[in-house]
Amino acid sequence: MTTFVDRVELHVAAGSGGHGCASVHREKFKPLGGPDGGNGGQGGDVILVVDQAVTTLLDYHHSPHRKATSGKPGEGGNRSGKDGQDLILPVPDGTVVQDKAGNVLADLVGQGTTYVAAEGGRGGLGNAALSSARRKAPGFALLGVPGGLQDIVLELKTVADVALVGYPSAGKSSLISVLSAAKPKIADYPFTTLVPNLGVVTAGSTVYTIADVPGLIPGASQGKGLGLEFLRHVERCSVLVHVLDTATLESERDPVSDLDIIEEELKQYGGLGDRPRMVVLNKIDVPDGKDLAEMVRPELESRGYRVFEVSAVAHTGLKELSYALADVVAKGRAAKPTEEATRIVIRPKAVDDAGFTVAREEDGLYRVRGEKPERWVRQTDFSNDEAVGYLADRLSRLGVETELMKAGARSGDGVAIGPEENAVVFDWEPTVMAGAEMLGRRGEDHRLDEPRPATQRRRDKQAERDEAEKEYDDFEPF
Structure with missing residues (x-):
């Protein structure tokens, strides 16, 4: 039964926003x-959070579909709907978030680091929020926006200070077991270790973590053995340690050739050329192993490697090795800044960015794409003529109608707003003015009027003129 999972595909869905309410007090x-319909609640987000207590992605392997709760609809009496609850998904330290195309979305390192995988939909405005001096009694409300959907890939890269690499049965698991309190599976056959092992070592005042990578053989970077599956776990290490078997029974192998082969696989994998290296000649408790270690040590040192002769079975040379590793780890930590500045990427809009695009497709259909037009369409109740007219006003003020004319659209041409799989399509009829101006004053109910002094009437007239210049989207408090 699988107990360690370091790569999963996760399907996340944020909560939808609640619908606004159209109500009259x-x-x-x-x-x-007057109108007293409340706003809909905000949909819950799906948030990934690093939790040191989580060490595997097993839970998401068994349950890959996760969804946050939706916001509640607004009610009369100016009562807003309850917001949906965010869905918090704990992930191991060192989790990389990618899209299905392999693009990195986030690299989660450090306790409490968060990433919003899917944003909750905004709640629709009630008719109380939509009312104004010129629209005193809206007979409609905005619908809630559906929550975001995303398919992501979670990939775990172990956060360890020291990574042990080498052939199967070179003694990596044995080293971890004697250097730390970890208890990995140890046997005298290849591929005993099927998952990365992680141990904590204390050497003087330095505490560091040590991990091994199972299954490295020639061709590992191309998928042979288990290497390609687990090479990602050495990417974050401060130092690479080659564990070389000096007592191998295979006549075609020796420590130097093993080192060259593993180095070539690391080179093919890429991204590890700047890590300091050490060499551990293991199994010197075997007489032939001790002799071979003394023979190859001068050549390895001439290449610039720091070499240690150890025996995991006899506990020989382990203290010197652990303190040497602690020294390298401490120097690596000192070279890093204690606090990394938060990087904020600012992408200002171009001065001529209208916020939407209009394109004519091969079949003659005009497609409108843009965050605002697409969201407005999703918020519109098309069974309500007043709501449809409000949408027409918003699109006209945004400049969609003008751009359609520039693109060559004519009366009766098909216009689609949104992507192909979820678009609203209609036959376009150009207008001289937006719907509200043509119909008079939509949403106004003269039964709500009371006699006003001349001064108040002048103020209301000025307020109407000022409001006419506003973008309708300003009424949305988000």
């Missing part, structure tokens, strides 16, 4: 007290 002797 009524009480005794005042049957039309």
Whole structure:
């Protein structure tokens, strides 16, 4: 049964926003007290959070579909709907988030590091929020926006200070077992270790982690053995340690050729050329192993390697090795900044960016794409003529109608707003003015009017003129 999983595909869905409410306040002797529909609640986000207590992605292997809760709809009496709860997904330290194409979305290192994998949909505005001096009694509300959907790949790269690399049965697991309190599986046959082992070592005042990479053989970087599956776990290490078997029974192998082969595989994998290296000649408790170690040590040192002769079985040379590793780890930590500055990427919009695009497709259909138009369409209740007119006003003020004319659209041409799989398509009829101006004053109910002094009427007129210049999207408090 699988107990260690370091790569999963996860399907996440954020919560949808609640619908706004269209309601009119009524009480005794005042049957039309004005709009009082509340806003819908915000949908919950799906958030990945690094948790040191989590060491595997096994839970997501068994349950790859995760969804946050949606916001509740608004109610009358200016009662807003309850926001949906965020879904918190704990992941191991060192988890890399990618899209299905392999593009890195986030690299999660450090306790508490977060990444919003899917954003919750915004709640729709109620008619109380949509009311104004010129639209006193809206008979509609905005719908909630559906939550974001995303398919992501989670890939775990072990966060260790020291990585042990070498052929199967070179003694990597034995070294970890005697240097730390880890208890990996140890046997005298190849590929005993099927998952990376991680141990904690204390040497003086330095505490560091040590991990091994199972299954490195010639061709590992191309997928042979288990190397390609686990080479990612050495990417974050401070130092690479070659564990070489000096007592191998295979006549075609020797420590120097083993080192050359493993180095070539690391080179083919890439990204590890700047890591300091050490060499451990293991199994010197065997007489032939001791002799071979003394023979190859001068050549390895001439290449610039720091060489240690050890025996995991006899516990020989382990203290010197652990303190040498601690010294390299401490120097690596000192070279890194204690606090990394937060990197903020600012991508300002171009001065001529209208916020949407209009393109004519091969079949003659005009497609409108843009964050605002697509969101507005999703918020519109097309069974309500007033809501449709409000959408027309917003699109006209944004300049969509003008751009359609520039693109060559004519009366009766098909226009689609949104992507192919989820678009609203209609036959376009150009207008001279937006719907509200043509119909008079949409959303106004003269039964709500009361006699006003001349001064108040002038103020209201000025307020209407000022409001007419505003972008309708300004009414949304998000």
